[in-house]
Amino acid sequence: MSVKRIFNVLAAGLLAAPAAAQTVSIPVVTANNSLVLQVDKNKDLHVIFLGRKLSDENEYSLIPRMYKQSSDYTGLLNSPMTPSGSRNLAEPAVTVTHADGNNSLDLKYVRHTSTKVSDDITLTDILLKDPVYDFEVHLFYKSYFREDVVEQWSSIRHKEKGNVILQKYASAGLQLKADSYWLRQYHGDWAQEMQPEEAQLTHGIKTLDTKLGTRANLFQPSVFMISLNKPATEDEGNVLYGALEWSGNFRIDLELDPQDNLRIIAGINNYASPYTLQPNEEFVTPAFLFTFSDKGKGTASRQLHNWAREHKLLDGKGTRLTLLNNWEATYFDFNEEKLKALFSDAKKLGVDLFLLDDGWFGNKYPRNNDRAGLGDWQENRKKLPNGVAALVKEAEGNEVKFGIWLEPEMVNPKSELYEKHPDWVIKQPKREEYYFRNQLVLDLGNPAVQRFVFDIVDSLFIKNPSLAYIKWDCNSVIYNAYSAHLKNQSHFYIEYMRGLYKILEKIRAKYPKVPMMLCSGGGGRVDYAALQYFTEFWPSDNTDPLERIFMQWEYSYFYPAISSSNHVTDWGKQPIKFRTDVAMMGKLGFDIVVSRLEEKDLLYCQEAVKHYQSVKGIIWQGDQYRLSHPRESSVASMLYVNAEKTSGVIFNYLVNNRYKEGSKLPIRLKGLDAGKKYTIREINLYPGTTSTIDANKSYTGEFLMKIGFNPDVNTKRTSVVLVVNEAK
Ligand code: DGJ
Numbered sequence: 165m166s167v168k169r170i171f172n173v174l175a176a177g178l179l180a181a182p183a184a185a186q187t188v189s190i191p192v193v194t195a196n197n198s199l200v201l202q203v204d205k206n207k208d209l210h211v212i213f214l215g216r217k218l219s220d221e222n223e224y225s226l227i228p229r230m231y232k233q234s235s236d237y238t239g240l241l242n243s244p245m246t247p248s249g250s251r252n253l254a255e256p257a258v259t260v261t262h263a264d265g266n267n268s269l270d271l272k273y274v275r276h277t278s279t280k281v282s283d284d285i286t287l288t289d290i291l292l293k294d295p296v297y298d299f300e301v302h303l304f305y306k307s308y309f310r311e312d313v314v315e316q317w318s319s320i321r322h323k324e325k326g327n328v329i330l331q332k333y334a335s336a337g338l339q340l341k342a343d344s345y346w347l348r349q350y351h352g353d354w355a356q357e358m359q360p361e362e363a364q365l366t367h368g369i370k371t372l373d374t375k376l377g378t379r380a381n382l383f384q385p386s387v388f389m390i391s392l393n394k395p396a397t398e399d400e401g402n403v404l405y406g407a408l409e410w411s412g413n414f415r416i417d418l419e420l421d422p423q424d425n426l427r428i429i430a431g432i433n434n435y436a437s438p439y440t441l442q443p444n445e446e447f448v449t450p451a452f453l454f455t456f457s458d459k460g461k462g463t464a465s466r467q468l469h470n471w472a473r474e475h476k477l478l479d480g481k482g483t484r485l486t487l488l489n490n491w492e493a494t495y496f497d498f499n500e501e502k503l504k505a506l507f508s509d510a511k512k513l514g515v516d517l518f519l520l521d522d523g524w525f526g527n528k529y530p531r532n533n534d535r536a537g538l539g540d541w542q543e544n545r546k547k548l549p550n551g552v553a554a555l556v557k558e559a560e561g562n563e564v565k566f567g568i569w570l571e572p573e574m575v576n577p578k579s580e581l582y583e584k585h586p587d588w589v590i591k592q593p594k595r596e597e598y599y600f601r602n603q604l605v606l607d608l609g610n611p612a613v614q615r616f617v618f619d620i621v622d623s624l625f626i627k628n629p630s631l632a633y634i635k636w637d638c639n640s641v642i643y644n645a646y647s648a649h650l651k652n653q654s655h656f657y658i659e660y661m662r663g664l665y666k667i668l669e670k671i672r673a674k675y676p677k678v679p680m681m682l683c684s685g686g687g688g689r690v691d692y693a694a695l696q697y698f699t700e701f702w703p704s705d706n707t708d709p710l711e712r713i714f715m716q717w718e719y720s721y722f723y724p725a726i727s728s729s730n731h732v733t734d735w736g737k738q739p740i741k742f743r744t745d746v747a748m749m750g751k752l753g754f755d756i757v758v759s760r761l762e763e764k765d766l767l768y769c770q771e772a773v774k775h776y777q778s779v780k781g782i783i784w785q786g787d788q789y790r791l792s793h794p795r796e797s798s799v800a801s802m803l804y805v806n807a808e809k810t811s812g813v814i815f816n817y818l819v820n821n822r823y824k825e826g827s828k829l830p831i832r833l834k835g836l837d838a839g840k841k842y843t844i845r846e847i848n849l850y851p852g853t854t855s856t857i858d859a860n861k862s863y864t865g866e867f868l869m870k871i872g873f874n875p876d877v878n879t880k881r882t883s884v885v886l887v888v889n890e891a892k
Contacts, residue, residue: 187203187205188276194314195312197216197456204239206272210244211337211338214456215402215458216456233423242339245258245292245318245337246427247294248268255427257332257337258320258333259434260329260331261438262299262324263327264325270294271292271294273290273291273292274291274292276289276290276291277289285308286307287307288305288307289304290303298324299324300321303316304317308471308474311471313453313455314453314454315451315452316338320333320441321444333439334430334449336429337427338428340390341426342393344394345418346395347363347388347389348361348388349362350385350387352381352382355705356704357381358385358704367424368420373416373435374433376641376688377605377642377645378642378660379684379689380689381689381690386410386414388416389404390428397460399459399460399463399834401458402456402458403464404454404455405722409451410450411689416428416430432449432450440652440654450693451692453471469723469787473785477724478677478695480727482699484699485515485517485633486753487515488758489521489754490506490520493506493756496523497523499548500550512758512766513758517567518564522571524548524552525537525544526542527542529578534602535578535602538571539576539582540579553628556628565630566628566631568631568635569637570635572617573664574638575604576603582604588616590645592644592646597644600639600643601640607648610650611663612649617667633678636698645657681698681699681702683702683729684702686704686705699727700728700729700751701727701729707730707732708736709743713746713794713819716730717795724784725749725784725788725804726784726785728749730747730748731747731752732752732754732755733754734756740761740768741772742817744772745815749815750783779847782811783804785806789803794817798822800819801831802814802815803815803835805835809840810840810890811890813885814833814886815884821882826876826877826879830871833868836888838865840864840891841862843860843888845857846859846885856881857875862891
């Protein structure tokens with residue numbers, strides 16, 4: 165059947181391809197791209213194309229013969245789910261030990277279906293079976309046509325006479341063909357999240373992985389980019405973005421194979437995790453997502469933003485609350501009186517919500533520092549004699565909503581929870597405990613612990629129905645992985661994550677839209693599986709605005725601005741204007757002592773909050789364009805434009821404070837309508853200063869995009885925020 169016919173049938177709804185066909189093509193198509201799989205006469209399935217789609221779909225089948233590469237020796241090198249133990253010689257995607265102890269697997273195509281789930285989404289399901297063992301794998305491809313994103317996962321099942329051990333169980337296998345491959349990957353640590361490295365891949369396997377269990381991204385997140393032929397720039401080049409939707413251990417193998425193709429195998433990390441699969445039990449892997457652009461990194465990131473807001477991030481098209489947080493203002497040192505004063509500060513500032521951070525709980529072991537009390541979620545009677553309810557009421561009396569911090573997955577050994585339920589704690593029974601920030605992790609694989617964690621959140625809402633926000637923290641990694649509940653310790657890491665998702669599922673079933681921030685001792689945990697339950701994430705405890713420009717920049721490739729919680733704090737040496745402007749580039753919050761602000765600084769913040777109300781819609785829902793890179797220039801410049809191309813906002817910063825540095829050249833805008841005329845006006849002016857920008861002049865979109873505009877950034881104007889509006 166020609167690819168064209170397949171497309172026609174697809175449009176009609178459902179397609180079931182006959183197993184008897186000689187060669188079958190399976191296209192996974194989006195607006196601009198396609199992934200084409202092909203079944204050969206031996207029923208082996210191959211990835212034959214991934215990239216910008218061809219106009220004539222019939223030509224996909226001509227692709228393989230255009231390559232005169234060395235032999236692949238196995239006929240499996242471009243398999244989307246490479247089995248091991250038969251004739252495969254490369255990194256496998258799936259490795260099993262059958263019920264009879266045999267380690268070999270072969271996966272042959274049986275049939276596939278493509279179902280239109282909506283006018284945007286198509287789900288393709290390909291069934292592969294072992295010809296010898298009663299063992300099967302379904303490959304799923306969920307394509308989001310408009311957004312150019314594909315999610316890919318697998319489901320594994322068998323009917324053997326006994327259990328099968330899954331030694332490796334990837335979500336996805338892809339193959340790219342190019343002259344060379346350039347990987348942009350990320351590494352980090354506390355307060356140093358999302359540090360990029362970009363380099364050409366050499367032959368062999370490069371693995372991106374984590375084994376930390378919780379806050380899995382502390383050293384390395386699963387997000388990455390692969391540029392083909394040469395490093396893609398913002399507006400040019402072929403680039404694929406990938407990420408695993410899993411908040412636990414992941415593993416992504418990038419194998420430059422003997423034929424010079426790049427194989428990508430992504431999934432849960434099988435480290436310490438061989439999985440025992442009973443007959444008829446289904447093992448579903450998490451989704452791996454990818455998007456491809458032949459117009460550089462900017463387009464790829466906008467595709468991902470659109471997809472996230474439309475389909476993944478909780479309430480992605482909704483609104484968000486500005487807030488005042490007390491963490492850095494008080495740390496653990498507060499009481500009801502102090503908090504009451506902060507509520508009126510929040511009101512003074514003009515934000516929507518007050519967020520009470522760590523330290524409000526624990527009585528036998530009061531949470532007055534990070535060494536005690538975690539797990540005992542009862543209000544500390546000394547600090548809060550009238551409980552959280554009185555705080556909610558008092559905040560609301562000040563016309564601000566109230567939110568609260570939790571770290572429900574963790575426990576201090578010095579806590580009543582630990583004393584009552586030592587078996588709920590992850591630790592090796594025969595080994596000494598080892599702590600991360602003086603705490604241990606609860607065993608979320610245990611249903612009793614899942615109930616406990618759900619109840620923490622549930623009872624807060626039952627007692628305080630108008631509670632408006634949760635900050636969900638997670639500071640510890642998992643040491644000494646062992647569950648007193650689980651029979652099979654090899655399932656430990658997987659059951660932890662399943663437990664976490666079950667809890668979050670239950671919370672969201674009862675409280676579908678209450679905003680929750682995904683925090684992890686900074687940014688140790690953000691991925692698109694978690695973001696289905698959270699409205700925003702905390703990128704880092706490092707809020708030095710200069711650092712944040714760089715960090716937020718890298719996060720912005722993968723996550724839309726609406727999901728990034730940015731707070732103004734006392735980190736860094738920059739003035740309040742600079743700090744506030746940087747925080748405005750996502751979801752604005754404050755974590756400062758408002759009462760200690762100089763009069764002009766306070767006035768500045770109040771005005772900035774008002775300006776933010778007028779531009780936040782563009783920042784949250786607009787298209788994001790990186791105009792001038794902080795790593796390549798002395799000026800960082802980021803533009804957000806609304807869908808109608810009538811309004812935008814540009815943030816410009818001096819990131820190199822050397823003599824006479826500044827915006828010497830105009831910065832070219834993007835994403836405007838060349839035929840429209842625009843005015844450019846500076847906002848967020850510090851009290852007593854005037855703008856050097858002439859707000860009365862108008863420029864065509866063509867001029868602004870071809871010639872550019874100079875924001876006049878210099879050592880005296882280190883932060884400049886401009887609003888672009890269509891001239892009426
Ligand atoms: C780590 C978080 O990243 C901080 O914002 C703060 O909530 C502390 N934990 C509280 O312990």
